[in-house]
Amino acid sequence: MTDTQSPAPAALAGIRILDFSHLLQGPFATQLLADMGADVIKIERPGKGDLFRSLTFRNKWVGGSESPNFLAWNRNKRSIALNLKSLEAKSIIMEMAKTADIVVQNFRPGVLKALGYGYEDFRAVNPRIIYCSGSGYGEDGPYVDRPGQDMLVQGLTGIMAATGQADAPPTPVGAGFSDQIGAMNMVYGILSALYWREKSGLGQEVKVNLLAGMLAHQNQEMVMALNFNEDFKRPRSGIGHPGMDAPFGTYPTQDGWVTIAMSPYRTLVGVLGNDDLLVYDDPEKLFAQRDEIWRKLAAETGKWTSAALMEALLEADIWCGEVKSHLQAAEDPQVRHMELVTSYEHPRAGTVKVIAPPVRLSETPPTIRKPAPLVGQHTREILREYGFAEEQVNSWLASGVAYADEARE
Structure with missing residues (x-):
């Protein structure tokens, strides 16, 4: 070119x-x-x-x-x-x-x-x-x-x-x-x-x-901190933002990692197939106990391959994506389609x-x-x-x- x-x-x-x-x-x-x-x-x-x-x-x-x-x-x-x-x-x-x-x-x-x-x-x-x-x-x-x-x-x-x-x-x-x-x-x-x-x-x-x-x-983070006079506290797990509750974050699979964004918790638990996790289906628990919830969700996602989990999550309309390296990103089908x-x-x-x-x-x-x-x-x-x-x-x-x-x- x-x-x-x-x-x-x-x-x-x-x-x-x-x-x-x-x-x-x-x-x-x-x-x-x-x-x-x-x-x-x-x-x-x-x-x-x-x-x-x-x-x-x-x-x-x-x-x-x-x-x-x-x-x-x-x-x-x-x-x-x-x-x-x-x-x-x-x-x-x-x-x-x-x-x-x-x-x-x-x-x-x-x-x-x-x-x-x-x-x-x-x-x-x-x-x-x-x-x-x-x-x-x-x-x-x-x-x-x-x-x-x-x-x-x-x-x-x-x-x-x-x-x-x-x-x-x-x-x-x-x-x-x-x-x-x-x-x-x-x-x-x-x-x-x-x-x-x-x-x-x-x-x-x-x-x-x-x-x-x-x-x-970082205006949304600054507005939150300034107006409530409280800094964000980082999670101890793979939760993806210090202000977010579970399940927002990155999760391990058998062969990699996937991301899960804002998604109905009950629907996610249904996909993973462990109804014991429904005990956390409460807005206050999902934030206050987010590290504990992440670990238990991670134990379930770790039973899947990335491809199988992605297919199941997308079928349930869960917001999700694969975690890719730079070289893997270059070979992504959407990246290739757009000729990026x-x-x-x-x-x-x-x-x-x-x-x-x-x-x-x-x-x-x-x-x-x-x-x-x-x-x-x-x-x-x-x-x-x-x-x-x-x-x-x-x-x-x-x-x-x-x-x-x-x-x-």
């Missing part, structure tokens, strides 16, 4: 983004916009690029050289590598800003501004520009100098204390959840600002932070398997047109587009103001 063009128009075609972001939050946001057709120009450090290019899981590299972390969040972008501390690089970027629509960055507060790339700097050359900043804890306050990393924010906002079992340590979510929520909020803010600009002709500054995002996305696993060709990594864009539009579908770029892969191409003379471009490349992966140009 590399460098192919969809016959359908792209929803954000003609929108140009100057992307200073790195790691996960900002790059995921700009990838979502790029999938919808925006021209995302990723501005990277000469030679080194985005920090995620050098970080990976278990020291595994796709194609022997490329970070899966970077490949996950940077498709459909072009890379230009510039030395941001150079005055000449600043003149290049401000020339680009004159026709850009959006700037995205997630450096620590004040870092880009100190280099001359704050909102006011961009607005001075383009009043229509939308400048989106992502941070860990906002732009000021007692935590402004703290590192705003995903797991740290999970710990601060209650989700870690509410996840897992009571006798276990607080449990982080098994993905970069805070960062991904932050990315979604970036897109939400940027698209809102774009719509306002269509009516007013004016750009604006958008600020997103992980702390606020994680609290907002796809791939692109990368100049170094070869075929890279990825997850397809999650949003579908009937008239302007998102597409994967480009692989994640190499550092400075498009430096010369982008500078040419902005009308800089070849001699000038060569001079910048020679002096280190700019950097290009010439082998891939």
Whole structure:
């Protein structure tokens, strides 16, 4: 699917983004916009690029050289590598800003501004520009100098204390959840600002932070805690939420695990075939004795295979599902039906398997047109587009103001 063009128009075609972001939050946001057709120009450090290019899981590299972390969040972008501390690089970027629509960055507060790339700097050359900043804890306050990393924010906002079992340590979510929520909020803010600009002709500054995002996305838990002045208490069993009663949770089978959500308890007991469990069929008991009930239900589900239990539960209209690993999820029949696993060709990594864009539009579908770029892969191409003379471009490349992966140009 590399460098192919969809016959359908792209929803954000003609929108140009100057992307200073790195790691996960900002790059995921700009990838979502790029999938919808925006021209995302990723501005990277000469030679080194985005920090995620050098970080990976278990020291595994796709194609022997490329970070899966970077490949996950940077498709459909072009890379230009510039030395941001150079005055000449600043003149290049401000020339680009004159026709850009959006700037995205997630450096620590004040870092880009100190280099001359704050909102006011961009607005001075383009009043229509939308400048989106992502941070860990906002732009000021007692935590402004703290590192705003995903797991740290999970710990601060209650989700870690509410996840897992009571006798276990607080449990982080098994993905970069805070960062991904932050990315979604970036897109939400940027698209809102774009719509306002269509009516007013004016750009604006958008600020997103992980702390606020994680609290907002736990609103039902926060409303419960705040209004009853009582924290949730984690169960000691496989109950799936600290505020829920039995049978809500995960249950063992002979060959795996299944999940059971909000379902009539009496109906579930009927499927499992042990009427002795009906003694717990009371709303107060189902919460107060939920750990005990879970253990007894688990003893019954453990007599079934996952497939047989799923068939019986679905037949009884019980809300249930299998528990699958990432590789098993990729082979799930519904995942395959929706073609949610796809791939692109990368100049170094070869075929890279990825997850397809999650949003579908009937008239302007998102597409994967480009692989994640190499550092400075498009430096010369982008500078040419902005009308800089070849001699000038060569001079910048020679002096280190700019950097290009010439082998891939």
